[in-house]
Amino acid sequence: MIVAPALQVEHLSVEFRTRSGIVKALDNVSFAVGKGETLALVGESGSGKSVTAYAIMGILDPAGRVTGGKAMLGALDLLHATPDEIGKVRGREIAMIFQNPRTALNPIRPVGRQIADVLLRHADVTRREAPARAIELLRAVGITDPARRAKAYPFEMSGGMCQRVMIAIALAAKPSLLIADEPTTGLDVTTQAVIMDLIGELAAEIGMATIFITHDLALAAQRAKHIAVMHAGHVVELAETQEMFAHPRHPYTAELIAATPDTAASLDQLASIPGSLPDLRRADLPPCRYSERCPRKLASCDQPLPVMPPENPHTVACWNPL
C-alpha cells in the first residue's frame, strides 16, 4: 500500500471512436505511485500502457475520450482539470519520455534549443541564460562536449544520445513524476542499461516518482518497487515486486512469470501464452477480458469483476485467483 502517492489513478476508462467502432481501450484502471518510488506498468503490446500514460498527460489523440475516473496529482484531478491548470503542471510537475527517441525530437531544431524552449516555459530563466542552462542539462545527462552537442540536430546523434536529450527535456523543470514509456526500446542492450541507470540516478537525486512502462517483466522486476500487470485495458494485478513474483495470483501474471525464463526475454517474443488479446471493439466483451484465454475459467466469471479497495497491498481482478 502506498502512503504518500505522487499520483493516484482511480477507475480510469478511455474510449476511441474509430470508423470501425468504439475501441474500449481502458476500463477501470486504478493504481498509485508513491513519492520517489518506481511503479512498472507491464503488459503485451496493445494492452493499453501508452493510452494510460497519454490520458494522464492529457495528450490523447482527438479520437480518444476519457469516459470516467480520476488521476489525482496532489489535490488536482488531471482528467478534469481546465487547460490552464493542466498547462501549469504538464512538463513542470509531470513529464514524459517516449520510445523511439530519434523521431520524438524535433528534426529541424538544434537539441539545445529544444531544451531551452522547455526551460523558458517552466524554469525561472531569461532568454539569455537559457542556452547555458541547456548545456548544463546536457552535461548532467552524461553527454560529452555538451556545448558543441547543443548545436547538433537529432539526425546527427545516436539513438542513445537522443534519449539522453529527451531525458534532459523531461527533467528540465525537475518534475515530481516522470512517465517513461518504453524508454529503451530501439536501443542496443548496453545503452539500455545505461539509460535505465541514468533515469534511476536522476530520479533519486530529485526525489522523483517514476512510472516505467515496459514489455519486459524481468526488467520491471529489477527497476520497480511495485508492478501493475495490464491486459486488454485492465489492470489485472498490482503488488510489490517481490510479492508479485513470490505469489502471483492472477492466472495471466502466473503465465507471464512462468514464461519469463531469463532477463533477455521480452513478452512479445514469448509465444507460450495461449490466445491473443480480444478485439476491444467488440460489443460483447466479457467482464473479464482474459476469460477467453483462461485455463481457470468458472461459470461465475461472467459477472462483473471484483473490485478490491485500493488500500489492499495486493489487488487482483479475478474470481478464481491462485
Place this chain on the structure above:
Amino acid sequence: MGSMLLKRVLAAIPSLIGVVIVTFLLTRALPGDPAAYFAGPAATKEAIEQIRATLGLDQPLIIQFFHYVVDLAHGDLGKSLTTGQPVAEEIRARLPASAELTLLGLIVSMAIAIPLGIMAATKPGSIIDHTCRIVTTAGVSLPVFFTGLILVYVFYYLLGWAPAPLGRLDVFYSAPPTVTGFYLIDSLIARDPETFVAALKQLILPALTLGIFSLAPIARMTRASMLSVLSSDFVRTARASGLAPYTVIVTYAFRNAMLPVITTLGMVFSFLLGANVLVEKVFAWPGIGSFAVEALIASDFAPVQGFVLTMAILYVALNLLIDVLYGLIDPRVRLEA
C-alpha cells in the same frame, strides 16, 4: 550552401539550352506566315517574298538558328515585327508589371490560405475546417478569367468601388520614376502616397483574381501537411513537455510542415505565370503575358521566343530560391549538398 547553389545553377544550363532550341523550333512550326502578316492583306506575292528575304526567313532553319543564338549571346532578343521595338527592351519594361501583379496575387493567397490551412488542421471537423474544404473546392472550379470578369462586374460596374480595369494607373496619374519597376515600391521611394494608393487600387482586383486562383492548392497542402506533422512523435513530445500551444503549432509543427508548402508555392507560382496571360487581358494590364499573346496572334517570332525564354529563366531562378529556402529550413538538406 554556396557550392550547392553553384551546382544547381550549372545543372540548370542544359535545360535552358533545351528551352532555346525548342522555342525556336516551335515558333517556326506554328501556323501563320509572318512575312504575309507583315506585308498586309493587299500585298503581292513578290512583295511578300521580298519581305521574307529581308527578315532572313528564306534561309535554311539551321542558319536562322545560328543567327538567333549569336544575337542571344549579345543579349539581343530580336525586334518585334509589329511594333518595331527591340524585344529585350519591351520585356524589361513589361516584366515588372507582371511580376508586381503575380507576387501580390501570391501574397494575397498565402495570407489567406496558410492561416486557413493551419486552423483547419488544428481543429478538424470545425467550421474553419469546413470553410477550408469549401474554399479549396470552389477555388479549383472557377476559371481564372471568369473570376476576373465577375470581380470587375461586381466591384467596378455594380458597386463602383474599384477603378476601371484599364492598366496599372488611372490616366490622371503619371508613373513614379522607375527604380524597381514596381509601382508600389517606386511610389514609396518617391514619397508619393497618392500614386501609391492609385496603383494599389488598380492592383487589387487583378491580384485578388490571381489570389483566388491559387488559394486552393496552398490551403489544401498546408492543411494536409499540418495534419501529418501534428500527429508526429515530436509534436507529441512538445505537447507533453507543456510548451505553449502557439509554440507547438507554429515553432514546432508549422516549421516542419512548411517544406511541402514551399514546393507547392513554387508550383503555384508557375501556374500564376500562365494565368497571368488571361488576367492581363481582362484588366488591360501592360505585362509580358498580353505582349506574348498579341505577338503569337501576329506570328511574330521574336517576342514569343523572348517571352518563353524569360519564363524559363524565371522558373529556374524560382527553383533555386526554393532550394535555398529548403536549405535554410531543413538542416538535413544542407548536409546532403
